[in-house]
Amino acid sequence: MIRPELEALIQGALDDALTPEEQARLARFISESPEARERVAQLEQLASIIESLDAARAPIGLVDNVLAEVSHRPLSPRTWSTFPRGVAVNKKILFGLAAAAAIVLAVITYYSNPPATVGTEATIGAAQRAQTPQIAPKDVQVGDASAQEMLQTDTFDAIMKDAQLRKLLQNDEMRKQLQRAEFRVALDDENIRLALRTPNLAQRLEDAAFKKALSDPAAAKKFDDSNMRWLAANRAMAEALRQDQFRSLLARDNNAAALAGAAMKAALHDDHFDAALRGNLSARLARGVQAR
Amino acid sequence: MRRVYLLSDPDDLALVRQTLAGQSEAFGSLVSRYQKVMYTVALRMLGNPADAQDATQDAFVKAYQNLASFNSSHRFYSWMYRILVNECLNVGRDRRPEDGLDGDEEADGTPFDTALASERREQIQLALLRLTPEYRMVVVLRHFAGQSYGEIAEALSIPEKTVKSRLFSARQRLGELLLGWKESTKEEDL
Numbered sequence: 219m220i221r222p223e224l225e226a227l228i229q230g231a232l233d234d235a236l237t238p239e240e241q242a243r244l245a246r247f248i249s250e251s252p253e254a255r256e257r258v259a260q261l262e263q264l265a266s267i268i269e270s271l272d273a274a275r276a277p278i279g280l281v282d283n284v285l286a287e288v289s290h291r292p293l294s295p296r297t298w299s300t301f302p303r304g305v306a307v308n309k310k311i312l313f314g315l316a317a318a319a320a321i322v323l324a325v326i327t328y329y330s331n332p333p334a335t336v337g338t339e340a341t342i343g344a345a346q347r348a349q350t351p352q353i354a355p356k357d358v359q360v361g362d363a364s365a366q367e368m369l370q371t372d373t374f375d376a377i378m379k380d381a382q383l384r385k386l387l388q389n390d391e392m393r394k395q396l397q398r399a400e401f402r403v404a405l406d407d408e409n410i411r412l413a414l415r416t417p418n419l420a421q422r423l424e425d426a427a428f429k430k431a432l433s434d435p436a437a438a439k440k441f442d443d444s445n446m447r448w449l450a451a452n453r454a455m456a457e458a459l460r461q462d463q464f465r466s467l468l469a470r471d472n473n474a475a476a477l478a479g480a481a482m483k484a485a486l487h488d489d490h491f492d493a494a495l496r497g498n499l500s501a502r503l504a505r506g507v508q509a510r
Numbered sequence: 511m512r513r514v515y516l517l518s519d520p521d522d523l524a525l526v527r528q529t530l531a532g533q534s535e536a537f538g539s540l541v542s543r544y545q546k547v548m549y550t551v552a553l554r555m556l557g558n559p560a561d562a563q564d565a566t567q568d569a570f571v572k573a574y575q576n577l578a579s580f581n582s583s584h585r586f587y588s589w590m591y592r593i594l595v596n597e598c599l600n601v602g603r604d605r606r607p608e609d610g611l612d613g614d615e616e617a618d619g620t621p622f623d624t625a626l627a628s629e630r631r632e633q634i635q636l637a638l639l640r641l642t643p644e645y646r647m648v649v650v651l652r653h654f655a656g657q658s659y660g661e662i663a664e665a666l667s668i669p670e671k672t673v674k675s676r677l678f679s680a681r682q683r684l685g686e687l688l689l690g691w692k693e694s695t696k697e698e699d700l
Contacts, residue, residue: 274553276545277563288574
């Protein structure tokens, strides 16, 4: 009988789910154990047999049939519920949580965005005057209907299963902070949402050196020619530079220093961050700066 | 592992938005994009082309009707898989596995080769159908849709740990059925 740890490693390898460290550990096991080698061969053979049932051809006319079916059906609100059964919660608390849930993702966005430096308000303000805000504070009000819908969402489901998050959302100050338009505005950006799904990016944005580079004037000393040359050659940076607001941000010394820092250079290696940068991340950051 | 079916989220989200804005042809693009993998998943779950077609079509229609409630922070295909899983479970409740097996794959070679291949496929499909739907779905999403543990967990609303546990147990059972592996001493209802 193979050890559970080894079995998990072998199955994980079959599913492309191992970290480099786990891969190294498995390689060691395989080189030392005939039993492990046999199990690898067994599972590979099984996967190959299962997958010999190849992909089926989609039925002819499926697309047309679906479109014919939906042509006389209206798009409607969700009708099924994912609310966990068997959870007894006071109705008042429930609705409070539902309202908070509507903006919980925004918290992550807000606190993951790099903090802007003091002194950028005037520059950003000038750029902002030419713009019409996409969402006003009144847009983030969550009425009863919204609360009802939130009760049926996966986000709410996740909150109900997370005691720590529930506690956090019941904190008055936290909820007050959450109910700000900038949260929702930031969330409106698809690229930012995508970027936030990347664990690496979140990790980088949480990186103390990165934050310091964006906020500490002393970081200007780190400004060096090699980084600037590298940034100038970066395609995403070149595209971002075409945006007025990004240029405005960059015009401030502290931001330029931060952008030239090693942490930003590392972040630019991330595909999702790259996408966010090429999208309107700078505009979102600018709005956040102005609001603060 | 197969990942060939999955396209980028931004494309899906753009199509979802266009559909919600009243452009039904955008939904046609989504159906066109995912019909093959959705049908394959349904076929492997149900083992019967007619049922698989019904389940796939109904899943797309339900997705359309509920598109307004799609949470764009999730992946569109995970949401679709979840709807499809429910459709397959509904169909599966009314049928026994032996009611009909698929004969939907392309075949090459001589009639003898074709017959052998067909028999082999039938054995594999029957083995899949001998798993309970919960275990079968994990195997199907992993091996026929190329979903990661995390994506399967999202689609089925179960923890990743459960995904792994079900997948490992299901593989053991399939190994016993298809390759004559020694039966596991662990008693599980799968």
